[in-house]
Amino acid sequence: MAFRNWFLPHKDTHKKAHLLSWEGLLIYILFFILLQVSISIVSYTKPGVLGISSSVDQKKLIELTNAERQKMGFGAVSENEALDKAAALKAQNMFAENYWAHFAPSGKTPWDFILGSGYKFTFAGENLAKNFYASDDVVKAWMASPSHRDNLLNPKYKDIGIAVAEGVLNGQKTTLIVQMFGTNQYVNTAPVVDVGGKPMVVPRQDFDKPSLVAAVSETKLAAKPLFDPFWISKIAGFSVIAVIAILLAIDLWVLKMRGVFRFSSHHIAHMALLSLAAGGLFAAGSGAIL
DSSP: OOGGGGTSOOTTTOOOOGGGSHHHHHHHHHHHHHHHHHHHHHHHHSTTSBBOOOOOOHHHHHHHHHHHHHHTTOOOOEEOHHHHHHHHHHHHHHHHHTOOSSSOTTOOOHHHHHHHTTOOOSEEEEEEEESOSSHHHHHHHHHHSHHHHHHHTOTTOOEEEEEEEEEEETTEEEEEEEEEEEEOOOOSSOOEEEETTEEEEOOHHHHHSOOSOOOOOOOOOOOOOSBOHHHHHHHHHHHHHHHHHHHHHHHHHHHHHTTOOOOOHHHHHHHHHHHHHHHHHHHOOSOEEO
């Protein structure tokens, strides 16, 4: 198999370049698998080298949250020191136990942190986010998710607490955002916490037990990462798209020069796939919500 056939149409059969065939698709898939494996290995062997540097601001998040609530005619929520503490405790625990979830591997629940901060509630809720570059993007992502949006706009809430914390999670420098809501106005009903869009009744024994924690330790900021894995993957994706686009252009030009020019369904399929892939990469964001 001639090396040139990987990049140019076959001289005799005019079959398209191998990098535009199923063989090429397999190479691209293997390339991205190798890239992700390499990222995982670096994260494991050199914790903190990979990660995202964020400019998310706690006060800005509260301001943006209230702006969304007021658009819908709901009252603004007030920053509450105890809920700020609860959010910070939850973020610290996620780093300490190395998890990304509403419930800790050790069994700690969202309400353990709220009650542990001294905040006695009738209604409460939790939204999580990680690895967003800006505050606006965090709130936009929450508002785009029906369950997070309903939680953020819940008219029962009167108070809010938010923590923005940096640390190493799963080997990568991570920015965690924890948003806690609550109201301590008395109602004749069991306390309820909205977790992931699911209202959960807090067991009375959990509500009555003593506080689990007493203080929030000072957050030690993680060193600035050397490489951003999100942009590494994005640049790799655009690079592959560029290579395929160039090969398609070469394919059409060479066939035209040989006098056997044809614009086939294969070209249309490739162009459609490139457009979808490019659109997906442009729309892709670095952050995640829970």
